[in-house]
Amino acid sequence: MSALFAERGGEGSRLLVLLHGLGATAAVWHPFTKILEREGQGRWLAPDLRGHGRSVKEGPYDFTQHARDVGALLANESSDEIVVLGHSFGGVIASLVGSGDFGIRPRASLAFGVKIRWSEDEKNKALELAKRPAKIFAAREEAVERYLKMAGIFGLADPSSPDVEAGIAAVEGGWKIAQEPASFSAVDQSVPDALRRAKPPLRLAAGSKDPMVTLDDMRGIDPNAFLFKGAGHNVHVEAPEQVWQFVTRVLEERR
Numbered sequence: 001m002s003a004l005f006a007e008r009g010g011e012g013s014r015l016l017v018l019l020h021g022l023g024a025t026a027a028v029w030h031p032f033t034k035i036l037e038r039e040g041q042g043r044w045l046a047p048d049l050r051g052h053g054r055s056v057k058e059g060p061y062d063f064t065q066h067a068r069d070v071g072a073l074l075a076n077e078s079s080d081e082i083v084v085l086g087h088s089f090g091g092v093i094a095s096l097v098g099s100g101d102f103g104i105r106p107r108a109s110l111a112f113g114v115k116i117r118w119s120e121d122e123k124n125k126a127l128e129l130a131k132r133p134a135k136i137f138a139a140r141e142e143a144v145e146r147y148l149k150m151a152g153i154f155g156l157a158d159p160s161s162p163d164v165e166a167g168i169a170a171v172e173g174g175w176k177i178a179q180e181p182a183s184f185s186a187v188d189q190s191v192p193d194a195l196r197r198a199k200p201p202l203r204l205a206a207g208s209k210d211p212m213v214t215l216d217d218m219r220g221i222d223p224n225a226f227l228f229k230g231a232g233h234n235v236h237v238e239a240p241e242q243v244w245q246f247v248t249r250v251l252e253e254r255r
Contacts (some may be wrong), residue, residue, distance in 0.1 A: 002073045005054035006047040009033060014042030015079040016247070017097075017106075019070065019090030021113070022186075023150035023179055025053035025166040028087075028157075032240040039244070042081075047073055049090065051183035053166040061183045063194050066093045071102030082106045085247060087236055088113045088152075088212075091204075092191055098198035108254050109198040110247060112205040113233050115212040116191050116221065123187055130184035136174045143168045143175035150177055156237045195221045203250045207231030207238070 007026045010016075016036065018029045026046035036044050048055040050069050059065075070093060074082065084106045086094030091111025096102065098109030137143040141159070147167035148154040157163060169178045195202055204218040204225040209232045218225035228235045228242045236243045 003050060003056040003069050004047040004073050006045050006073060007033075008043065008045045010036055010040070010043040012040075012042040013080040015074075015077055015082045016042060016044045017070065017074065017082060017084045017094075018044060018046035019084065019086035019093050020046070020049065020052070021088030021090050021152065022183065023052070023147075023152065023177075024087075025151070025178070027053075027163040027166045028151060028153060028234070029236060030163055032236045032243055035240055035244045043079070045073075045077070048166065049093070049183075051180040053178050057180045059180075059182055059185075061180075061186045063092055063096055063186060063189055066186070067096035067099075067102045070097050071104055074104050083247070083251065084109045085243075086111045086114075088115065088233070089186070091202075092194050095195045095198040095202045098200075098202060100199055101197075105199075108200065108203065108250055110203045110205075110250055111195070112228070112235055112243065112246065113207065113210055113212065114191065114195065114204065114218075116195070116217040117213075118187060118191065126184045126187040130182050132181050134176045134181055136171060136176050138174045140168065140170075140175050143177055147177045147179075150179060152234050153237055156234060192221060200254070203246075205235075205246050207233060207235045210235075 020028050025048045029046045084094040084097050091114040094109045094111050098106050144159050144164050204222040206213045208227040208229055231239045
């Protein structure tokens with residue numbers, strides 16, 4: 001049995017694998033999967049990564065383990081063509097899955113919003129978060145707010161939407177977010193080294209207003225990287241049509 005819970009939909013021989021960022025769940029892709037269902041150009045699969053949502057809550061949480069989890073999830077998927085698309089942290093995992101070292105060889109690996117440059121202070125703050133126990137909130141609404149902030153979609157997603165359910169969990173004494181704090185330990189690795197492992201090379205993009213990554217940062221990995229006009233970090237929530245255009249453009253290039 002796979003360690004990962006996954007949502008899925010669509011029909012056809014092509015499989016698009018969607019990997020969320022730290023703090024999020026597969027549900028964050030719903031604005032984008034609505035487009036996939038409308039377009040009807042293949043199947044899609046979106047897992048909750050290890051330590052998140054409805055998936056297993058045990059470490060390790062390093063890049064390799066996440067890529068191994070995704071490879072295992074896809075091992076029994078019949079597909080003539082696999083494409084992996086990752087957001088932020090999920091983009092790092094997409095690049096490793098694209099290396100071919102985890103049981104599958106995707107036709108393309110794409111990523112957007114990946115934070116490539118990490119200062120020591122930023123790493124240390126994340127590692128400190130990884131050591132803290134999960135915070136228990138007395139009210140469900142407080143847990144929902146924290147989840148939306150951790151997923152980076154506060155103000156973008158409706159707190160009353162069923163989509164938030166996978167991001168929180170009822171526990172003794174109240175509610176908590178459904179992300180293990182230890183999952184933050186993954187940041188203590190080289191992002192550029194991971195991004196360069198994809199074969200064929202990873203394609204990168206980001207919102208023009210994304211504060212986490214610059215075009216110059218991305219072009220150090222992908223000379224053809226580009227910006228989604230007017231979008232921030234969570235382009236798949238803010239402007240999912242632009243992400244679909246990104247995917248179709250790259251697939252046309254690879255034909």
